[in-house]
Amino acid sequence: MADRRPLEGIRILDFTWVRSGPWATRWLAILGADIVKVEWPEPALGMFTGRLVSGNERTTPAGITPGINSGGDYSDTNPMKRSVTISARTEKGLGLLKRLVGMSDVVIENFSTGVLDSWGLGYDEMTRIKPDIVYVSMAGLGQTGRNKHYNTMGPIVQALSGLTFTSGLPDAPPAGWGWSYMDNTGGMYAVMCVLTALHHRNATGEGQWVDMSQVAAGITLTGPSILDKTVNGRNSRREYFPPGNRAVWPGGPMLNSYRGPSAAPHNSYRTKGGGYNDWCVITCLTEAEWRALVEVMGSPAWANEDRFATVTDRIRNQDELDGNIEQWTLTLEKYELAAVCQSSGVPAAPVQSNEDRVEHDPQLREQGMYTTVHHPVIGEHLTQNTPFFFSESPTSVEKSGPLCGENNMEVLVDMLGLTPQEIREGYENGTFWPKSIPLEPYLIDALEAKEAATA
Amino acid sequence: MENTRYSSGPLGNLRVLELSDVIGEWCGKLMGDLGADVVKVEPPGGAGERRIGPFYQDAPHPDRSLHFWHYNTSKRGLTLNLESEEGRRILRDLAATADVLLETYAPGYLPSLGLGYQDLRRLNPGLVMCSLTPFGQTGPWSQYRGTDLVHMAAGGQMASSGYNEEDVPDPPPIAPGGGNAWHMGSHYAYIAIMAAVCMRDVTGEGQYIDASVHSSCALTTEGAIPIYLFTKQVVRRNTGRHHSVGPSPRSQFLCSDGRYINFGALRLTADRLKVWADWMDMHDVEHDLDDPKYQEPGAVQEYQPHIMELVERFFGSVPAEVAYHEGQERGFLLGAVRSPEDTVEDPHWHDRDMFVEVEHPELGESFTYPGGSSIYPKSPWVISRRAPLVGEHNEEVLCGELGLSREDLVVLAEAGVV
Numbered sequence: 001m002a003d004r005r006p007l008e009g010i011r012i013l014d015f016t017w018v019r020s021g022p023w024a025t026r027w028l029a030i031l032g033a034d035i036v037k038v039e040w041p042e043p044a045l046g047m048f049t050g051r052l053v054s055g056n057e058r059t060t061p062a063g064i065t066p067g068i069n070s071g072g073d074y075s076d077t078n079p080m081k082r083s084v085t086i087s088a089r090t091e092k093g094l095g096l097l098k099r100l101v102g103m104s105d106v107v108i109e110n111f112s113t114g115v116l117d118s119w120g121l122g123y124d125e126m127t128r129i130k131p132d133i134v135y136v137s138m139a140g141l142g143q144t145g146r147n148k149h150y151n152t153m154g155p156i157v158q159a160l161s162g163l164t165f166t167s168g169l170p171d172a173p174p175a176g177w178g179w180s181y182m183d184n185t186g187g188m189y190a191v192m193c194v195l196t197a198l199h200h201r202n203a204t205g206e207g208q209w210v211d212m213s214q215v216a217a218g219i220t221l222t223g224p225s226i227l228d229k230t231v232n233g234r235n236s237r238r239e240y241f242p243p244g245n246r247a248v249w250p251g252g253p254m255l256n257s258y259r260g261p262s263a264a265p266h267n268s269y270r271t272k273g274g275g276y277n278d279w280c281v282i283t284c285l286t287e288a289e290w291r292a293l294v295e296v297m298g299s300p301a302w303a304n305e306d307r308f309a310t311v312t313d314r315i316r317n318q319d320e321l322d323g324n325i326e327q328w329t330l331t332l333e334k335y336e337l338a339a340v341c342q343s344s345g346v347p348a349a350p351v352q353s354n355e356d357r358v359e360h361d362p363q364l365r366e367q368g369m370y371t372t373v374h375h376p377v378i379g380e381h382l383t384q385n386t387p388f389f390f391s392e393s394p395t396s397v398e399k400s401g402p403l404c405g406e407n408n409m410e411v412l413v414d415m416l417g418l419t420p421q422e423i424r425e426g427y428e429n430g431t432f433w434p435k436s437i438p439l440e441p442y443l444i445d446a447l448e449a450k451e452a453a454t455a
Numbered sequence: 456m457e458n459t460r461y462s463s464g465p466l467g468n469l470r471v472l473e474l475s476d477v478i479g480e481w482c483g484k485l486m487g488d489l490g491a492d493v494v495k496v497e498p499p500g501g502a503g504e505r506r507i508g509p510f511y512q513d514a515p516h517p518d519r520s521l522h523f524w525h526y527n528t529s530k531r532g533l534t535l536n537l538e539s540e541e542g543r544r545i546l547r548d549l550a551a552t553a554d555v556l557l558e559t560y561a562p563g564y565l566p567s568l569g570l571g572y573q574d575l576r577r578l579n580p581g582l583v584m585c586s587l588t589p590f591g592q593t594g595p596w597s598q599y600r601g602t603d604l605v606h607m608a609a610g611g612q613m614a615s616s617g618y619n620e621e622d623v624p625d626p627p628p629i630a631p632g633g634g635n636a637w638h639m640g641s642h643y644a645y646i647a648i649m650a651a652v653c654m655r656d657v658t659g660e661g662q663y664i665d666a667s668v669h670s671s672c673a674l675t676t677e678g679a680i681p682i683y684l685f686t687k688q689v690v691r692r693n694t695g696r697h698h699s700v701g702p703s704p705r706s707q708f709l710c711s712d713g714r715y716i717n718f719g720a721l722r723l724t725a726d727r728l729k730v731w732a733d734w735m736d737m738h739d740v741e742h743d744l745d746d747p748k749y750q751e752p753g754a755v756q757e758y759q760p761h762i763m764e765l766v767e768r769f770f771g772s773v774p775a776e777v778a779y780h781e782g783q784e785r786g787f788l789l790g791a792v793r794s795p796e797d798t799v800e801d802p803h804w805h806d807r808d809m810f811v812e813v814e815h816p817e818l819g820e821s822f823t824y825p826g827g828s829s830i831y832p833k834s835p836w837v838i839s840r841r842a843p844l845v846g847e848h849n850e851e852v853l854c855g856e857l858g859l860s861r862e863d864l865v866v867l868a869e870a871g872v873v
Contacts (some may be wrong), residue, residue, distance in 0.1 A: 006650035009657065011635065031650040059685040072685030073678055108702055144830070145806035150783040152790065154677070155696065155706065161781075162795035164695065167616060167631035172834070173707060174715060174792055176628040178615030178690070179677035179697040188642040193829050195649035196489055198491065200834050202656035208833040213595035213654040216809055216828035221638050222795035223525030223825055228509045230823040237794045242632050245604060245613075256508030257602050258522075266604060268627045269614065276691065277630055281608040281782045310654070320860045338599075347600040349609040351628050354690055355674050356685035357611055362675055365592035382684050385669030387640075388481035389591075391572070391663035393654065 005032020006393050010198065012017060013097075013104040014081065017178060019139060020214060021110030022077045023187030028106075028194060030386060030395055035081040036100060036411060038088075041068050041404050042434035049147065069377040069403045069440075076383045078401035079373065083410065085405035088119045090431045096416055097121060100131045105413065106194055110138045113148045123209045130206035134197040138190045142213030145342075152215065153436070154180020161218025164297055164326065166225065166236070167181035171245045184222075186214035205350040222335070224258045229415075245281065250318040261285050264314035265293070267322050269329040269353065271337055282325065292344045296327045321340045335360065358382070368396070375400035376442070405443050408432065409450045464490020465834040472496060472549055473530065474537075474558040476633070478601070478668060479502045480526040480588045482641035482648070483557060486837055487529030488827060491555070494852060496546065499871060501845035508776045511818070516815065518844045525842075526708075528813065528824065532843025533852050534873050537568055541872045546570060548857050551578040554655075555648055557585050562592045572663040582661040583651040591667035593814075601668055606636030610672025615679055617692035625805070628692060639675045640668035695792075697820040704759070705791065708767055714775035718782070718789035720766045725750045728762075730785050731769075740769050799823065813841050849873050 010033040011346075016024045029035045049395035051237035084359045087093040098121065101107060107126060109116055116122055126133045137143055138298040140152025140160075158164045158177050168175035193210040201207050219226075228234045237244075240252030256262055284290040290311075294303040302324050304310070307317045314321050329337055341348035349415055350360060358370055371381045378400070385397050411434070412418045424447060426432035433439050468488035473483035474496045487493040488616055495502070504526065505517035512519075536542040547570070550556055556575065558565060565586075567572050572584045586592060589601025600603075607613050607630035618626035647664045672681075679690050679698060690698035695707030695715070703794050723731060732744035742765050748754055755762065770778055779791040790799075799810055812824040825838030853859045853873070867873045 004654070004658075006800060008652040008654075010653070019612075027646055039813065056465055056586050059681045060686045073681040078682065140551055142830070144802040144805055147780075147783070147803040151786075151788055153719070153788060155717050156790035158800070159715075159790040159792045162793050162798055163631065164715075164717065164792050165794045166633050167629055168625060169618075169626075170616065170624050170628070173709070174695050175606070175617050175631070175791075176695040176707065176717075177631050177693055178617065178696075180697070181631075181635075181675065181677075184640065184675045185638070188646065189828060191646045192485070192642065192649070193831075194584060195646060196465045197655055197831065197834075198653050199469075199649060199656060200831075202653065203468050203707060204834075206729070206833050208831060210829050210831050212829040213807070215806070216807065219798050219804070219809065220634055220825045220828050221635060222798075224509065224522045224572055225633070225795040226799060227521040227525055227822065230799065231511055231524075232509060232513065234509070234792065235796055237483045238798070245627065251785075256522075257632060257805045258509075258633050261507050268604075268608070268630075277614055277628070277689070279608070279613070281604045281613070281630070282657070283602040283604050285602060342596075345464045345600065347602045349599075349605040351608045351613045352611055353614040354611060354676070354679040355687075356614070357684055358680065363590055363594045363596035363599075363669060367591055367667065367670060369670060369673060370680075378685075385675055386682075388645045388664050388666040390647070390651065392660065393651075393662065393833070405680075441621055 004393055005395065006390065009030040010034070010106065011036065011104045011320070012106040012108060012194070013100050015109035015111070015116065017110065019077070019183035020186040021108065021186055021190065024138070024190035024194070025108060026077055026079065027191045029080040030397055032393070035089045036104070037078065037081045037402070039083050039085050039404055040087055040434065041085065041437055061381070064378060068216045072378060072381060075375050075378060075381065076213055076399035079383060079397045080366070080399045081402055082403055082407035082411065084408055085432050087431055087434070088121065092426070093431050096412070098125070098129055099416055101126050101133060104130070104132045104133070107196065108136045108190060108194065110190070113139045113143050125206070127167060132199055134194065134207045135209040136190050136193045136197065136212060137172065137209070138186060138212045138214060139212050142216060143211040147342060148365065152184040157182035157186065157214045157218055158375035162222045162225070163218050166222065166242050168242050170240045170249050182214055182218050186217060189214070189217040191206055212338060212349060222258070228258070246318065248315050252315060253330065254312065261310060262315065264318050265290070265325055269322070269326045270295050271334040272330050272332055277351055277353045277356065278334055280329060280337050280352065282329070282346065282348045284346065287344050290314070293341065293346045296340055296344045296346060297325075300324070300328070371397055373397060373400040376403055403442060404440065405433065408443065409446050413450055420447055420448065420454055423447055423450075457491065463834060464488070464837060465831055466491035467834070468630065469554045470494070470552065471555040471557065472553045474556065475587070476502060476635055478559040478589070479557050479641055479644060480504060481638055482587065483530060484526050484528055485645055486555070487639070489836065490837075492551065493530040494848070495527060495532050495843065497532060497534050497845070498532045499873060501534065505845070513586070523842055525824065527842035529840055531621050531848040531852065532846060533848055534846040535572065536872050539870065541867060541870065543568055543570060545853065545857065547575070547578060550575045550582060553579070553582060555583045555585070555652065557587065557644065557648065559587050562586070562588055578698045580661060581650055581655060581659060583655060583664070584661070585644050585666055587640055587668065588668045589667070590669045592665045596669070602859070603634050603636045603754055604630050606672045607631070608857045609669055610636065610742070611676045611679055612672060614697040615676055615690055615692060618694045619692075620693050622694040636668055636672055639671040640666065643671040692722050692815045703761065708770040710770050710775040710778055712774040714777050715792040716770055716772070716778050716789055717792060718766070718787065720763055722788060723755055723762065725755060726762055727787070729754065734781065734785055735765070735769050735856040738769070738773055739852050740772050811838055811840050815841050817844060838855055848872065
């Protein structure tokens with residue numbers, strides 16, 4: 001029992017590509033489901049997999065020739081999955097994909113609306129093959145609604161859902177999110193849909209097509225702001241909003257800015273060194289935390305002046321408050337500063353870059369956040385692990401992302417019962433590998449090994 | 456246990472105990488909207504999140520926090536003093552029949568009360584218990600305090616978000632608003648809990664999950680970590696677009712109405728430039744894109760600065776919503792930078808019943824809430840009730856389900872237990 005991953009026994013047919021969908025099946029794989037990732041390494045067919053899009057060549061390690069199997073980002077996003085190359089645009093390929101539907105619990109994709117249907121693999125067809133199939137689609141605007149045909153990517157999802165707007169300084173353009181937050185979070189929502197619908201199927205025997213919209217998911221993350229409008233009639237499109245890293249911008253009205261309680265100090269401050277990421281944050285949400293901070297700073301005279309006595313005083317006089325605090329933070333290195341604050345009960349943290357998290361964060365290190373896996377092309381590499389530990393199940397990443405078509409023999413021969421000869425034909429006629437791309441040597445090796453074993 | 460009285464949602468057969476503050480209330484809300492019977496166990500007087508604004512009509516009151524309203528729909532509310540023996544006994548009775556317990560207390564607190572997982576599993580081996588805490592149960596930072604801003608700093612969100620020097624001189628790193636550290640933690644807690652529940656569906660056994668908000672945030676910066684892991688480069692912040700290692704093209708443009716639009720202009724190809732030129736003509740914006748030189752190989756890259764200027768000029772002459780719809784209809788990948796309340800006006804979301812009316816009988820009014828982000832045709836996502844008032848369901852749960860008498864309840868209230 002203790003070796004059983006939570007989703008052992010669940011098979012997921014994975015048509016996802018680019019970022020949000022593969023991020024979803026990353027978690028389902030780590031949690032123990034058998035992910036059969038259907039890939040096609042040729043962009044022209046509209047079914048390519050993230051192996052060839054930007055990010056992949058960007059994260060090919062130095063000294064490795066860029067190619068379909070060289071992407072570090074791909075390996076980090078697709079650990080513990082199985083990869084099979086089947087063209088949905090061939091009759092034989094489509095027939096095999098249908099048989100895989102019949103052997104799966106879940107089908108997941110993040111294409112634009114209607115793509116699977118256009119292949120002849122829409123939900124109705126799936127239920128004919130597997131009546132209790134759970135199907136999760138994750139198009140940006142969803143499968144219904146007048147603009148369902150619009151296309152999105154992470155930054156557009158963030159723009160349309162209100163998330164971009166809520167980030168930045170007043171009187172400046174939106175700072176937005178410096179990455180595709182909604183590719184991560186859209187992926188998390190798809191996982192939630194899969195698990196929720198699976199539990200429903202376990203309880204009732206009934207499958208369903210869950211129509212997830214990534215923009216809608218983003219909208220639900222702005223709830224208090226929406227309610228301030230629908231209940232109180234107040235717009236977030238107003239002066240002094242968004243208030244940067246502060247809870248309330250000084251000089252404006254004392255209005256909650258939807259990040260938590262109104263408080264000061266509540267900001268980012270430069271720390272010793274003055275480098276690009278030499279910043280920390282300090283937040284005092286209670287009077288006790290403020291008094292503790294004053295102690296930590298060595299009770300400077302300014303901190304005991306009347307103009308900083310109460311939370312409303314501190315919010316009003318925040319520019320002076322923050323300036324004074326920064327005089328102190330500049331004397332300390334950011335990790336040291338966070339440690340002296342936190343040890344006195346003051347919520348504070350270093351601003352951590354990508355390098356900082358991997359190299360300098362003692363907490364992530366202790367929890368094994370970056371763990372080593374072996375990849376046949378890239379070699380040994382660190383990969384992001386998980387944010388949770390289960391008492392009865394392993395949930396650590398133990399394998400890199402697959403090579404393209406790495407599991408063709410397992411899926412096509414062992415599961416679907418094809419002969420090695422049929423695979424050889426399929427590699428030549430465009431069913432199991434595009435004619436436009438040379439067949440990878442490891443695919444030939446695996447095929448020959450299979451031929452030898454079955455001879 | 457059977458508990459389908461509020462909803463036929465996909466989690467309709469689950470009872471969830473939520474002993475959570477601001478960290479995990481989003482996880483509990485998602486479960487409640489999806490049909491679980493979520494009993495929120497609050498300290499006497501109510502949870503601290505009830506003090507977070509904004510408030511209904513700007514009048515602070517524990518039952519009128521709009522923050523609390525949004526994050527606690529579809530839950531029942533019970534007040535319980537876990538520092539009292541009677542309160543602990545009641546919690547044990549509830550845990551004995553619950554399917555899921557979500558808690559966000561500081562590591563070690565519940566075990567110190569005899570309410571840790573080891574205590575509760577003896578009463579209920581099928582219990583799935585999740586502790587979602589700022590930094591997890593172990594490690595050098597496990598006792599550190601978390602706030603949204605603290606997590607956005609430590610998790611890497613701030614190192615990726617902000618401004619270029621030419622847009623804002625001497626810019627700080629920026630933490631996007633909205634309390635998203637709690638969302639990130641809650642999403643991971645949700646998937647961990649539901650994976651354990653799906654396993655329990657098969658094995659009948661529960662388990663304990665230690666989940667960390669910090670780790671959740673550290674996993675939510677897309678390419679930032681792979682870029683470092685595989686190329687050892689540090690990302691820098693850009694205005695309104697992705698972090699990058701080197702310079703990157705602008706993708707946020709000011710429109711004629713003072714609003715912004717997001718558009719990846721570098722995705723323009725020679726073919727698409729023709730469509731773009733026609734679109735500019737339609738709005739009488741001058742350009743030279745009909746020049747055949749733009750159709751030559753590599754021209755889009757070669758003339759990129761000029762094309763960017765045209766893109767900027769064009770958007771500056773069109774309102775953001777017009778540019779959004781007209782552009783999408785022409786196959787351009789773009790989106791208006793909307794404020795949260797702008798989304799309420801979009802008829803697309805009305806087609807999907809995205810915004811729903813929620814009744815507040817205590818005020819004799821109903822209000823528009825954002826509803827479900829996913830449509831579950833066989834088991835709907837429904838806000839079954841507004842957030843509970845302080846102790847609203849004490850009698851229903853304690854007398855109706857645990858069999859206490861109303862006289863008992865009075866004594867417990869007098870003793871400060873509920």
